[in-house]
Amino acid sequence: xxxxxxxxxxxxxxxxxxxxxxxxxxxxxxxxxxxxxxxxxxxxxxxxxxxxxxxxxxxxxxxxxxxxxxxxxxxxxxxxxxxxxxxxxxxxxxxxxxxxxxxxxxxxxxxxxxxxxxxxxxxxxxxxxxxxxxxxxxxxxxxxxxxxxxxxxxxxxxxxxxxxxxxxxxxxxxxxxxxxxxxxxxxxxxxxxxxxxxxxxxxxxxxxxxxxxxxxxxxxxxxxxxxxxxxxxxxxxxxxxxxxxxxxxxxxxxxxxxxxxxxxxxxxxxxxxxxxxxxxxxxxxxxxxxxxxxxxxxxxxxxxxxxxxxxxxxxxxxxxxxxxxxxxxxxxxxxxxxxxxxxxxxxxxxxxxxxxxxxxxxxxxxxxxxxxxxxxxxxxxxxxxxxxxxxxxxxxxxxxxxxxxxxxx
Numbered sequence: 001x002x003x004x005x006x007x008x009x010x011x012x013x014x015x016x017x018x019x020x021x022x023x024x025x026x027x028x029x030x031x032x033x034x035x036x037x038x039x040x041x042x043x044x045x046x047x048x049x050x051x052x053x054x055x056x057x058x059x060x061x062x063x064x065x066x067x068x069x070x071x072x073x074x075x076x077x078x079x080x081x082x083x084x085x086x087x088x089x090x091x092x093x094x095x096x097x098x099x100x101x102x103x104x105x106x107x108x109x110x111x112x113x114x115x116x117x118x119x120x121x122x123x124x125x126x127x128x129x130x131x132x133x134x135x136x137x138x139x140x141x142x143x144x145x146x147x148x149x150x151x152x153x154x155x156x157x158x159x160x161x162x163x164x165x166x167x168x169x170x171x172x173x174x175x176x177x178x179x180x181x182x183x184x185x186x187x188x189x190x191x192x193x194x195x196x197x198x199x200x201x202x203x204x205x206x207x208x209x210x211x212x213x214x215x216x217x218x219x220x221x222x223x224x225x226x227x228x229x230x231x232x233x234x235x236x237x238x239x240x241x242x243x244x245x246x247x248x249x250x251x252x253x254x255x256x257x258x259x260x261x262x263x264x265x266x267x268x269x270x271x272x273x274x275x276x277x278x279x280x281x282x283x284x285x286x287x288x289x290x291x292x293x294x295x296x297x298x299x300x301x302x303x304x305x306x307x308x309x310x311x312x313x314x315x316x317x318x319x320x321x322x323x324x325x326x327x328x329x330x331x332x333x334x335x336x337x338x339x340x341x342x343x344x345x346x347x348x349x350x351x352x353x354x355x356x357x358x359x360x361x362x363x364x365x366x367x368x369x370x371x372x373x374x375x376x377x378x379x380x381x382x383x384x385x386x387x388x389x390x391x392x393x394x395x396x397x398x399x400x401x402x403x404x405x406x407x408x409x
Contacts, residue, residue, distance in 0.1 A: 022326050029330060033337045037348050049077045049350060050141045051085065053099040053108040057115040062128055066114065066152045067091065073148060083107025103133045103203050104374060109141035109346075110134050112149060117197055128153050129197040136205030137215050137373055138346040146198055153196035204374060213285040218368030219341035221277045222361050223332065226307055228273055229266045230328040233311030236262060237321045245406060255407055259400060263308050270304030288372065295371035295378050302385050303364045306392035310360065313395040316402030335359040363387045 013019055054070070056063050070076055077085045080092045083102055094102075099111035110132055117129035130149045134142040205215075239245040249255060278296065281287035289296060314331070318324040336342045338352070339361025345353055356362045367384035370376040 017323075022329065026326070026330055030333065030337065033334060034343070037337070037343055037352055050075055050110065050144060051079050051083070051108045052076050052145060053079055053094050053102045053111040054091075055096045055099050055111065055113045056093050057096070057113065058128065062156050063114045066128070066149075066156065067093075069152055070112070070148065075144060075148070079108050100133055100203060103135050105376065105380075106135065106370075106374060109138045110145045112145065127196050128156055129199070132198060132200045133203050134200055136202045137369070138344075140346060142200060146200060150196070150198045153198065157196050213281060213287055215369070215373055217278065217281050217285075217287050218365050218372065219336075219361070221274050222303065222339075222364045222368070223336045223341040224277070225270045225274055225304065226310070226332045226335070226360070227328070229270045229304070229307045229311040230314060230324075230332060232266050232269060233262070233308075233315040234321045234324050236312070236315040237318060237324055240406065241320065249406070255403055256400070259312060259396075259403060263305075263312055263396065266308035266311055267301070267304045270307055271300050274300045274304065292371045292375075295381060296368075298378065298381060298385065299364070299367045299371060302388045302392070303367075306360065306364075306388045306395070309392040309395035309399065312399035313402065316399045316405075335361050338362075340365045360388075360391060363391075 013023070052070075054067060056067060071078065071089070071091065078091060079085055079102065081094055081098050081102070083105070086092060094111075096111075096113050099108070099113060102108040103111050111134075113131040113133065115129055115131060117127050130153060132142060132146055132149065134145075136142070236245070239248070248258060278287060278289045282289040314324060314328060318327060333342075338356045339359035340356065341361045345356060345362070348356065363384045367381050367388075370380050370384070
């Protein structure tokens with residue numbers, strides 16, 4: 001009897017396609033997604049690229065040599081004042097204020113400002129030092145650039161120390177008389193050298209009460225927004241299964257009015273849920289919602305509208321609530337992984353980042369990060385708002401086309 005129960009359970013699983021997919025297909029899909037994210041660089045041999053801006057306040061041979069060695073490093077990609085990546089061998093030195101602007105706006109991960117260190121003693125020569133302007137939303141790039149710059153500055157200091165060191169006579173050599181030493185001898189007194197300083201300044205995260213929460217709150221909010229509205233869109237399929245949809249369409253209610261009513265309800269539901277999450281984040285964890293409520297409201301309304309359109313499109317494409325459930329799980333988790341809700345995008349290779357731009361989450365997160373992380377003006381949100389509006393319109397049109405099969409019933 002035990003084996004009979006096992007056989008019956010296996011047959012039930014085999015005939016339940018949704019459970020079969022969730023058991024065997026979904027784990028393989030997500031294993032593949034995370035393998036692509038974390039293993040693409042090792043397989044392809046590519047190196048993570050970091051966008052840097054450079055300012056040279058010294059402009060001598062040593063600073064120029066350091067910049068050339070930074071250019072030769074395949075990890076760094078120099079950018080111009082418009083955050084455009086320069087070609088190999090091309091260089092545009094920027095003003096420190098321009099470098100600061102690029103880091104604040106996300107055009108560069110790190111800005112390197114080469115300058116002279118201050119003399120603490122009269123007999124101490126000024127040495128090269130560097131100031132790194134960073135954005136802590138990328139927790140990897142500042143550490144890599146700091147290590148590279150520190151290494152180059154130490155090498156230059158050691159070379160300068162060796163150049164200025166006085167030769168020591170052999171222990172058995174006869175001492176020269178004072179008259180044998182030229183009057184215009186250029187012998188110098190010992191010079192004190194200090195290790196070069198690399199000062200790191202966090203331009204963005206350093207101003208936040210709780211930078212980790214400010215950076216990741218939007219990712220969690222967008223992922224659960226998708227789950228909520230997609231689940232709410234399943235009400236259409238429930239109404240179809242219990243014949244409520246036919247009775248509604250037999251009345252004076254049109255299919256267009258039904259879809260628009262469902263869409264408006266889901267948009268308001270998503271807006272309320274996201275607002276509640278951010279209000280809780282401000283009260284408990286210090287997310288600065290009250291300072292950015294205009295941008296938050298714009299992004300939340302557009303994001304909820306696009307998510308609601310996606311929900312209706314999935315509902316019109318599926319035949320049952322069970323089918324919608326497993327399709328939505330695969331789709332929402334996949335978009336969340338590639339779009340940055342589950343894995344920070346700075347950990348991804350360039351190719352995976354480009355793929356992530358095809359997802360709903362990436363554009364929504366970019367908009368929220370501009371508001372809560374970078375404190376950018378509302379005008380900077382237009383690319384994200386435009387793309388999300390276009391996504392919502394496309395999915396709404398597709399949902400209306402998919403719902404035509406219900407009119408023929």
